[in-house]
Amino acid sequence: MTRRIISTNARTHTVAVEPRGILLEVNEGESVMAAAERSGYHWPTLCHGDGTCSICWVEVTVGGEHLSAATDAELATLNLLSPRLRQSREVRLACQLRVTGDAVVRKPGVRPVAEEETPSVNASVAE
Numbered sequence: 219m220t221r222r223i224i225s226t227n228a229r230t231h232t233v234a235v236e237p238r239g240i241l242l243e244v245n246e247g248e249s250v251m252a253a254a255e256r257s258g259y260h261w262p263t264l265c266h267g268d269g270t271c272s273i274c275w276v277e278v279t280v281g282g283e284h285l286s287a288a289t290d291a292e293l294a295t296l297n298l299l300s301p302r303l304r305q306s307r308e309v310r311l312a313c314q315l316r317v318t319g320d321a322v323v324r325k326p327g328v329r330p331v332a333e334e335e336t337p338s339v340n341a342s343v344a345e
């Protein structure tokens with residue numbers, strides 16, 4: 219008889235990052251951006267998760283009911299973005315966003331860190 223061990227303390231949720239179709243397993247209490255970095259992805263940022271630059275913003279397209287509530291500090295940083303952007307879609311900071319269920323977000327620029335380390339063809343020919 220085969221026994222399967224299932225962990226009951228590690229709760230994770232899947233967050234899909236479009237347009238690349240990246241699937242992240244996000245631990246309960248972990249930010250979406252932290253989960254991406256732990257999984258080997260670069261996430262656009264200037265403040266590296268301090269919640270002050272607004273560069274990490276994402277559009278939440280599915281699973282809005284599974285998001286942590288935005289803090290006053292997150293709302294203040296989101297106010298740095300254009301009002302038109304914020305009014306037309308659900309926008310959150312990936313470095314502050316926690317999920318309690320599966321979700322889909324849109325964030326161009328998220329890519330495997332390995333892609334950053336690969337020299338481009340033009341760079342090697344430029345010398």
Ligand code: FES
Pocket residue numbers: 262263264265266267268269270271272273274275295311312313314
């Ligand atoms: S990484 Fe700067 S606000 Fe999120």
